[in-house]
Amino acid sequence: MKKELVAIISCAAMMSSVLAGCGVSTDTGTGGGTSATAESSSTAETDNAADASTQTASSGEVEEIQWMFWDDLDASSDLITQGYKQVIDRFNEQYKGQYHCTAITTNLEEYDTKLNALIAAGTAPDVWICNPGPNLTQYVEAGAAADLTDILKNQNADWYNSFNQSMFERLTYDDKIMAVPTNFAAALCFYNTEIFEKAGIANPPETYDELIEDCKKIKAAGYDPISCSAGTAWCLSMVAGYLCDREGGPDNLAGTADGSVQWTDKTFIDAGTKLKELSQYFQDTAAGDSNDQATALFYNGQAGILIQGSWVIAQINGNNPDFEDKCGVFRFPGITGGADPNRMIVKTDNLVMSATTKHQDAAIALMKCFTDDAAEKYTAEVGGKIPVTNVEFDASKAPKQLGYVQDILKTTTGTFGFYNESLASVEAGDTFDNNMVDIYLGNKTPEQAFTAINDYYKDNVWNK
Amino acid sequence: MNKILSNKKAIAVFVLPTVILFTLILFVPVIQMIGYSFTDYNALSKPSFCGLKNYRTMMKDDVLLTALKNSIFFLLFSAVTQQIIGILLAVLLTNIKKGRNTFKNIIYLPCVLSSAALGLLWAFMFNPRMGINQFLAVFGIKGPLWLMDTKGFIILPMWVIAFVALWQYVGQNMMLYMAQITGISQDLYEAAYVDGASRGQAFRYITLPLIKPMLVITLSLNCIGSLKFFDLVYNMTQGGPNNRTQVLATWLYFQGFQYFKYGYSSAIAVLLLIMCLAVTFLIKKGIHVETYEA
Numbered sequence: 001m002k003k004e005l006v007a008i009i010s011c012a013a014m015m016s017s018v019l020a021g022c023g024v025s026t027d028t029g030t031g032g033g034t035s036a037t038a039e040s041s042s043t044a045e046t047d048n049a050a051d052a053s054t055q056t057a058s059s060g061e062v063e064e065i066q067w068m069f070w071d072d073l074d075a076s077s078d079l080i081t082q083g084y085k086q087v088i089d090r091f092n093e094q095y096k097g098q099y100h101c102t103a104i105t106t107n108l109e110e111y112d113t114k115l116n117a118l119i120a121a122g123t124a125p126d127v128w129i130c131n132p133g134p135n136l137t138q139y140v141e142a143g144a145a146a147d148l149t150d151i152l153k154n155q156n157a158d159w160y161n162s163f164n165q166s167m168f169e170r171l172t173y174d175d176k177i178m179a180v181p182t183n184f185a186a187a188l189c190f191y192n193t194e195i196f197e198k199a200g201i202a203n204p205p206e207t208y209d210e211l212i213e214d215c216k217k218i219k220a221a222g223y224d225p226i227s228c229s230a231g232t233a234w235c236l237s238m239v240a241g242y243l244c245d246r247e248g249g250p251d252n253l254a255g256t257a258d259g260s261v262q263w264t265d266k267t268f269i270d271a272g273t274k275l276k277e278l279s280q281y282f283q284d285t286a287a288g289d290s291n292d293q294a295t296a297l298f299y300n301g302q303a304g305i306l307i308q309g310s311w312v313i314a315q316i317n318g319n320n321p322d323f324e325d326k327c328g329v330f331r332f333p334g335i336t337g338g339a340d341p342n343r344m345i346v347k348t349d350n351l352v353m354s355a356t357t358k359h360q361d362a363a364i365a366l367m368k369c370f371t372d373d374a375a376e377k378y379t380a381e382v383g384g385k386i387p388v389t390n391v392e393f394d395a396s397k398a399p400k401q402l403g404y405v406q407d408i409l410k411t412t413t414g415t416f417g418f419y420n421e422s423l424a425s426v427e428a429g430d431t432f433d434n435n436m437v438d439i440y441l442g443n444k445t446p447e448q449a450f451t452a453i454n455d456y457y458k459d460n461v462w463n464k
Numbered sequence: 465m466n467k468i469l470s471n472k473k474a475i476a477v478f479v480l481p482t483v484i485l486f487t488l489i490l491f492v493p494v495i496q497m498i499g500y501s502f503t504d505y506n507a508l509s510k511p512s513f514c515g516l517k518n519y520r521t522m523m524k525d526d527v528l529l530t531a532l533k534n535s536i537f538f539l540l541f542s543a544v545t546q547q548i549i550g551i552l553l554a555v556l557l558t559n560i561k562k563g564r565n566t567f568k569n570i571i572y573l574p575c576v577l578s579s580a581a582l583g584l585l586w587a588f589m590f591n592p593r594m595g596i597n598q599f600l601a602v603f604g605i606k607g608p609l610w611l612m613d614t615k616g617f618i619i620l621p622m623w624v625i626a627f628v629a630l631w632q633y634v635g636q637n638m639m640l641y642m643a644q645i646t647g648i649s650q651d652l653y654e655a656a657y658v659d660g661a662s663r664g665q666a667f668r669y670i671t672l673p674l675i676k677p678m679l680v681i682t683l684s685l686n687c688i689g690s691l692k693f694f695d696l697v698y699n700m701t702q703g704g705p706n707n708r709t710q711v712l713a714t715w716l717y718f719q720g721f722q723y724f725k726y727g728y729s730s731a732i733a734v735l736l737l738i739m740c741l742a743v744t745f746l747i748k749k750g751i752h753v754e755t756y757e758a
Binding site: 109112113116117119120138142143144230231233284285287288289293425426427430434435437438441443459 | 506507508509524591592593609610611612614702704705706707717718721722723724726
């Protein structure tokens with residue numbers, strides 16, 4: 001009997017210790033007085049955050065919040081990322097003893113899946129960075145993103161009024177503001193003025209035909225004409241998006257959304273054909289190169305043109321400051337007989353506050369830090385991106401490329417989002433990206449690729 | 465000891481923790497998964513019953529068919545190569561006197577390393593701008609796009625990943641077979657050699673029959689492991705280009721965590737579960753094991 005009792009007690013002890021090890025709290029912070037545990041696969045910083053939350057819970061003094069971002073704050077040479085690190089440091093210093101923010105960082109490719117896993121597990125970070133379009137839409141529709149309308153318009157009117165109001169356009173759902181922008185970027189063609197000079201090109205191309213001619217000259221001069229990544233599908237998809245818009249204009253995106261325009265329309269097929277033609281002038285390794293590798297090829301002086309968002313200014317200047325003087329910018333060329341050539345792909349980086357955060361005041365204070373004058377000045381003067389507030393910055397301190405971007409924006413007649421971020425869902429965007437990669441790789445003809453997208457829309461969007 | 469084993473209450477007490485743990489972390493989630501497979505569920509709002517919709521979607525999902533093809537390829541490739549090479553390495557190492565432990569450790573080392581780290585390492589190795597292609601370029605050879613080429617029924621990236629998986633996991637088979645071979649009495653071999661058997665005949669008629677029980681175990685582990693295969697694919701290609709290297713495990717992961725389609729993701733998981741059970745059943749039934757006194 002005694003032995004059985006000992007056995008039972010031993011088993012109970014074993015069970016409790018094992019089950020305690022399996023325990024997962026769903027609290028993202030400290031409010032409930034329980035420890036916050038993050039996804040096991042998250043970075044070491046997540047563990048630190050969980051530890052910090054535990055300490056807070058017991059002391060009840062400092063509110064711990066988490067902010068999630070798609071780049072490594074310590075390792076990255078990207079100047080915008082470094083600016084974000086400064087914001088976090090400044091926030092922690094400014095609110096010392098009251099709030100503390102820990103950054104959860106992942107690489108860009110894994111960001112969405114890790115964030116989604118955290119949200120699904122009920123351990124969403126208090127604030128996270130988010131792309132506009134279907135990414136944000138899925139968080140809004142799922143109720144994961146907090147409605148910021150009242151916070152912005154009524155509780156913090158001064159803060160709200162400091163923004164350029166048009167920045168909220170893609171962040172508003174049924175008159176509800178669901179995110180706060182931190183900076184603004186436009187997709188353009190960056191070019192190496194030295195290579196253009198050596199190739200005998202006097203002015204950047206204004207039409208697609210001129211672009212092809214210039215590519216031939218650059219190739220003849222011994223350089224890769226265009227540096228592009230098909231390994232990172234959205235880079236190639238951005239070029240495809242521009243071609244689709246230059247062929248068919250705004251009707252293409254609006255029409256495919258409501259089903260009045262088919263993906264198999266001539267403008268799309270022509271865009272696909274031009275994508276295939278243009279891709280002949282990509283570097284040989286474009287199929288396997290990552291976005292960072294393609295960008296490095298450009299700022300290391302091996303390629304003539306890089307088609308990228310203006311966030312790349314921070315990456316270029318952060319990695320090779322000497323390149324700033326020889327980096328020019330031109331608008332993606334128009335297509336003769338096509339649509340308006342002055343439209344531009346733009347996007348904002350945005351902060352979303354979790355609908356379940358128990359630290360709303362701390363989260364709002366953090367978002368204010370991200371968009372205050374110091375942060376926005378840094379965005380322009382160091383990072384080379386366009387501020388989202390009406391802050392005045394010293395243009396002479398800003399990277400030269402920013403000036404070129406702003407000049408082009410002055411003559412821009414309309415804007416649109418990245419194609420993959422303007423479609424019906426994240427999956428629809430991926431379908432577009434993947435089929436553009438297939439055109440590039442020669443696995444599908446433009447007709448086959450756009451038919452595949454059309455079929456996807458028939459099954460999942462139009463007839464749903 | 466015998467006294468305890470005859471006591472049913474004691475047995476129940478000792479078995480109970482495992483039963484509870486098994487139920488909580490395996491049986492309950494499997495039942496939940498089957499339930500979710502009949503729902504539209506995004507993990508953020510309540511699941512809604514949708515009948516067989518997810519299973520009907522599977523029938524029309526081209527990527528799922530690709531994933532199924534790739535998973536079956538992994539299964540066959542692993543089953544054949546890991547078994548043959550595992551047995552050969554085990555036989556070789558049990559027959560060498562010098563350096564056995566060194567070689568054993570070298571071959572087994574990848575097994576204990578993180579698959580995520582190895583996946584990234586090999587992704588760098590097969591990147592066109594570094595690693596193998598740069599080495600080939602020294603000799604004037606233009607290497608292929610190891611992880612992006614899409615020609616053929618089984619595309620090159622799948623072969624590449626399969627070879628990396630073979631390199632990583634063959635050590636496990638080798639160790640298991642070595643343990644089995646070491647347990648075979650030397651008397652049997654000596655008797656065979658006295659009777660005039662060659663080394664090949666000894667291998668064919670003594671070693672192989674006596675390691676057959678281990679064959680069932682390693683084959684089951686290989687097949688189930690390769691059906692569930694995830695980490696190397698995810699880290700080396702993320703299922704690309706254009707989902708051509710998706711396997712069942714990565715596709716269900718993308719459907720769940722990328723697109724918030726946990727209902728459909730669960731339906732794919734059910735398919736995977738059925739395949740694992742079927743393969744295990746077939747191996748059990750298909751390979752007849754006789755017990756010899758070694």
